[in-house]
Amino acid sequence: MTYSIAFHSYKGGTGKTTIASNLSAFLAKEGHSVCLLDLDIYAPSLQTYFEITPKKWINDYLYGDAKFNDVITDISSLIFKDEDGAKPLSNGKLFVGLCASKKEDFIKLEGGNSDFRKQLFHKLIMFREKLIETYDPDYIVIDTSPGVRYWSLNALALADVFFLTLKMGDLDIEGTKKMVNEIYHSFTSYGSKSFLIWNKVAGYCMPSIDKKENVKNSCLKQNNLNIISRNNKRDSPLSLLSEDNRQQQQQQQQQELQAEDQKKEQIDTEDKLSKEVGMKVISTIPCYCDIQFSKKEFLTAVQILHPFSERIESLAQLMQQELQDKDSE
Template sequence: MTHCIAIHSYKGGTGKTTIAANTAALLVKMGKKVAILDLDVYAPSLHNYFKINPKKWINDFLDNNADVYESIIDMTDILFKDDQKQNNFTGRLYTGFSNPSRDAIFKFEMGNGTDYWKKQFRKLVFLREQIITKLDTDYIIIDTSPGIRHWSINALSIADKLILTMKMDDLDIEGTKKLLFEIYTTFVRFGAISYILLNRISGYCIPATIPDSNIEENQDHKKVLEELHAVTGANSLSPLPCYCDIQFSPREFLTVINNPNHPFSLKLRSIISEMTNNS
């Protein structure tokens, strides 16, 4: 069975793309076949993250101008050369990018009416089914648009696991609560599993030599998660600390591959175990 995981947030800047890309890469290193899709159609960034300018975009598939083999790119040979030296390595990484051009974004913005959105949703479902059947994937990871917009809702609708990322600020906490009440309850009612993932909590960087004690001393994030669970019933994954070297790096790129023993890589591996063990 293919699991489809959507990574969402109330507002931008919560680390969705970094989490999505590194989660996909970790699953590949575990031997899984994974597709990662950039469905943040209003502000696509995954192509910049991977430093690639594809000939075909997800948009082309949705417009019937490309098939799944043209719009989804296999990047395994580029990114996992060392892993492929192992005879039993079975992981694959497939990537699908949204077109960042002004015209492509305007086209999504101008879409209107119930019939239009039903049509787009059906195309998105078809894309998911093509990825599953043609590429034989174990996981599909979706980087969504933040907030409550048509494409955000469509992306969440095709997923069976929803990860709602947030930071420790009042606006984000209240907005997350709103999403849980108004949107996520419907998806959960129809069988989806939802999680809250707190990102960039304090405690790691000061001092970096004793991360665990500092994180444990800071109980604010635990109180927030307990309150959200109490009022919405939402479950949470282990929070991700703010790793200063990643946060302030000019370019974070697949830390789980380039630095597999980094605390971020180890923590994300633990989070994936939490999530997959609750399948």
């Protein structure tokens, strides 16, 4: 049984590609066979991630007569490679189908009249059928373009489950509401399931207790230095210490209250949107600005011990549970 999962969003930069590729790599490492497709026809990015050039692009297959096998590339060795070279760590497989980023290629795929567009959509369906027939993957993960665009809708039409990623911000939320009400319901009424993924939420970057202690210690050191220099000007050391400490404490309390308010506001917004659009939140991923994702960011979830990897693991588990529930409905 093959499940198709699509990532979509109202606005760009919400983390579709990052989460889709990490989830795919994670599932492959868990022993599944996964095929990740770049259907972000308008601005494909997976090729730069993986640094591979396929024999043929998805564009060639859809528009021309490229052979199906030339479009799909097995990149399992990229995931299962350790420092000594390729070493199989699991029976999983990761295949990718990439899109060309040349402008003329995407213009071709935008299609002309509605008959031609129908033909392209039919070819996309055939592409998925062929994929299932040839590779029998457990999951087909599809990365799409943001917004309501022809190819995003085509990709959503193929999906059993789609994830709508969004960031905290008014434009995102209002646009998302509109998009879900106008578009998503027509897909979900045919049986696909959709979920919200809140990405880059606040919270993680607040200093932890340890870090706070460090900040406090370094502040105290700085205070002592201040005291010494002020002492030289014959100020009273005790009164300065308590005044500086008080200011520090006040500042810290203020920051904590602000963070608490922000968190509450965030949770309220999440709940409200979830209710308004009738979609469950399947994952909330903080903004992990401490890991500057490298070019190999699709490997974060399989190579680095980090809370981001835990979120991807939990997303995979919840998704599998939802798919099971869907089957038993």
